[in-house]
Amino acid sequence: MALAVGAYPVTPGRLAALLWGKLRGLPEANAAAAVIFAIRGPRILGAMLVGSALASAGASYQGLFRNPLVSPDILGVSSGAALGAVVGIFLALPVAGIEATAFVGGLAAVLSVYGVAAAIRGRDPVLLLVLSGVVIGALMGSGVALLKFLADPENQLPAITFWLLGSLASFDRGDLLVVAAPVAVALLPLILLRWQLDVMTLGDEEASALGVRVRLVRGSVIAAATLMTAAAVAVSGIVGWVGLVVPHIARLIVGPAFARLLPMAALLGAAFLLLVDTAARTLGTIELPLGVLTAVIGTPVFLLLLARGGRGWN
Amino acid sequence: MELTERGLAVQALSFGYRDRAVGRNVSFGIAPGEVLCLLGPNGGGKTTLLKTILGLLPPLAGRVAIDGEDLAGWNARRRARAFGYVPQSGAGQFPFTVREMVLMGRVAHRPAFAAPSAADRAATEAALESLGISRLAGRDWLRISGGERQLALIARALAQQPRVLVLDEPTANLDFGNQLRVLRQMRNLAGQGLALLFSTHHPEQAFACATQVALLHDGEAARIAPPADAITSETMSLLYGVEVEIVGVGAAMKACVPRGWSDGRT
Numbered sequence: 139m140a141l142a143v144g145a146y147p148v149t150p151g152r153l154a155a156l157l158w159g160k161l162r163g164l165p166e167a168n169a170a171a172a173v174i175f176a177i178r179g180p181r182i183l184g185a186m187l188v189g190s191a192l193a194s195a196g197a198s199y200q201g202l203f204r205n206p207l208v209s210p211d212i213l214g215v216s217s218g219a220a221l222g223a224v225v226g227i228f229l230a231l232p233v234a235g236i237e238a239t240a241f242v243g244g245l246a247a248v249l250s251v252y253g254v255a256a257a258i259r260g261r262d263p264v265l266l267l268v269l270s271g272v273v274i275g276a277l278m279g280s281g282v283a284l285l286k287f288l289a290d291p292e293n294q295l296p297a298i299t300f301w302l303l304g305s306l307a308s309f310d311r312g313d314l315l316v317v318a319a320p321v322a323v324a325l326l327p328l329i330l331l332r333w334q335l336d337v338m339t340l341g342d343e344e345a346s347a348l349g350v351r352v353r354l355v356r357g358s359v360i361a362a363a364t365l366m367t368a369a370a371v372a373v374s375g376i377v378g379w380v381g382l383v384v385p386h387i388a389r390l391i392v393g394p395a396f397a398r399l400l401p402m403a404a405l406l407g408a409a410f411l412l413l414v415d416t417a418a419r420t421l422g423t424i425e426l427p428l429g430v431l432t433a434v435i436g437t438p439v440f441l442l443l444l445a446r447g448g449r450g451w452n
Numbered sequence: 453m454e455l456t457e458r459g460l461a462v463q464a465l466s467f468g469y470r471d472r473a474v475g476r477n478v479s480f481g482i483a484p485g486e487v488l489c490l491l492g493p494n495g496g497g498k499t500t501l502l503k504t505i506l507g508l509l510p511p512l513a514g515r516v517a518i519d520g521e522d523l524a525g526w527n528a529r530r531r532a533r534a535f536g537y538v539p540q541s542g543a544g545q546f547p548f549t550v551r552e553m554v555l556m557g558r559v560a561h562r563p564a565f566a567a568p569s570a571a572d573r574a575a576t577e578a579a580l581e582s583l584g585i586s587r588l589a590g591r592d593w594l595r596i597s598g599g600e601r602q603l604a605l606i607a608r609a610l611a612q613q614p615r616v617l618v619l620d621e622p623t624a625n626l627d628f629g630n631q632l633r634v635l636r637q638m639r640n641l642a643g644q645g646l647a648l649l650f651s652t653h654h655p656e657q658a659f660a661c662a663t664q665v666a667l668l669h670d671g672e673a674a675r676i677a678p679p680a681d682a683i684t685s686e687t688m689s690l691l692y693g694v695e696v697e698i699v700g701v702g703a704a705m706k707a708c709v710p711r712g713w714s715d716g717r718t
Contacts, residue, residue: 333566
């Protein structure tokens with residue numbers, strides 16, 4: 139259905155015919171085929187990939203930091219990755235280069251947040267983690283602001299600003315591979331370590347006493363989840379809330395065991411972002427920024443979860 | 453002190469943190485089927501000692517051995533198959549079921565990436581069964597009572613199929629009935645040939661289920677002896693700074709009663 143709706147509507151019958159033709163390898167040289175296979179198809183796959191990457195990363199961080207409140211946004215990973223990506227845009231790097239700088243930025247952010255929280259050793263580690271995430275996130279944000287200030291107002295500034303709002307509008311087939319490859323690479327350790335991650339939710343000492351190699355598992359999971367976030371941020375900008383809200387809903391459905399939580403979060407994330415992105419490009423006469431829509435949808439859902447104080451909260 | 457051939461041996465162990473030693477020169481042994489009760493005041497280093505024995509903290513000096521094998525250099529996985537650990541309070545934040553929680557005791561028994569095997573699931577059910585909490589298997593970890601949680605943590609430690617069971621204040625925060633249930637289970641487990649080490653704030657519990665008592669005073673094991681010899685008016689006064697009388701209850705039990713309270717003076 140997402141294939142059919144949009145500024146250039148395609149009837150279901152026509153769509154079925156086109157897809158059937160594509161499957162049989164027939165050449166299709168008309169406008170509808172171009173819209174579907176070159177523009178909408180990649181964008182739909184892109185939305186699903188980005189959604190599942192953000193949701194999987196969120197589920198991993200939540201388990202690892204033993205806190206249903208953390209997410210790529212709150213840990214500062216998104217803003218770190220955004221700063222890295224803006225540096226990439228500023229230097230006019232190709233998409234893969236932007237992805238690399240985003241990964242470095244995201245990793246730097248999550249390590250400093252974790253380092254600050256661990257160094258202070260206060261009474262409430264969860265609060266410390268969230269607060270240091272806010273602080274580091276703000277620092278990264280001011281870095282982004284500085285780069286916007288320095289950017290060329292004709293070309294770079296609009297590109298950076300629009301990109302920061304979160305959008306898949308310029309997503310094409312080339313981007314697909316750029317985001318799919320790191321997401322697949324990062325998904326592998328998360329899938330392999332799914333049982334160990336369950337034990338990690340008990341805290342370092344209990345996990346170690348149960349036989350988990352805590353440092354190794356934590357390092358691998360942080361690297362994997364940060365790589366996924368960076369890949370998503372590099373192609374879609376900052377799309378908030380997916381990494382926080384979707385894992386929650388997934389946990390309500392299948393429980394906290396990572397072997398079921400990870401696939402459910404990935405599926406829901408894909409479905410959610412596809413829905414939101416389809417809405418973003420069809421609701422108004424102009425395309426709405428994706429990040430704005432996810433925030434509008436995510437905030438009330440989050441507040442509802444908070445108010446219910448339901449499963450997953452302590 | 454001689455190292456016991458079988459079971460747990462702690463030899464001249466100094467423990468604490470890099471900049472601050474908490475205890476020195478602690479030695480004792482626990483043979484299979486024996487229960488050692490660790491008594492000491494708040495902040496006296498009981499938990500630090502237990503964590504050092506478990507290998508969660510590096511020892512400052514001395515050694516820990518199981519069945520004559522030195523534990524230095526063992527990785528977390530190997531330790532987890534030797535020691536079952538029941539922490540003071542399970543730190544679970546997520547709504548796992550009790551069965552999932554107990555199943556986590558099995559991670560050290562399979563390759564790091566493997567899903568639980570049929571044997572893992574069977575061991576989980578057996579552990580739940582042996583503590584009589586099979587009915588709780590499907591319940592939400594965050595929504596069971598403190599006593600039920602404690603029994604589930606013991607079940608998880610049993611699922612580890614350990615040689616030594618270490619329990620850190622297993623009856624803290626439990627009501628009277630649950631305390632007795634946990635102590636009874638501990639006696640059963642020792643009867644099945646496990647070596648047990650537990651810490652507590654209640655000296656009476658040593659009479660109820662311990663074969664040996666270690667008194668941790670000023671970071672040293674002031675005395676290691678059977679309960680009747682270790683727990684006296686003098687040692688309790690030394691340890692806790694209160695005057696108590698040790699009163700016999702029936703043939704084997706004793707109680708610590710504050711001096712003067714039993715005859716109504718005060």
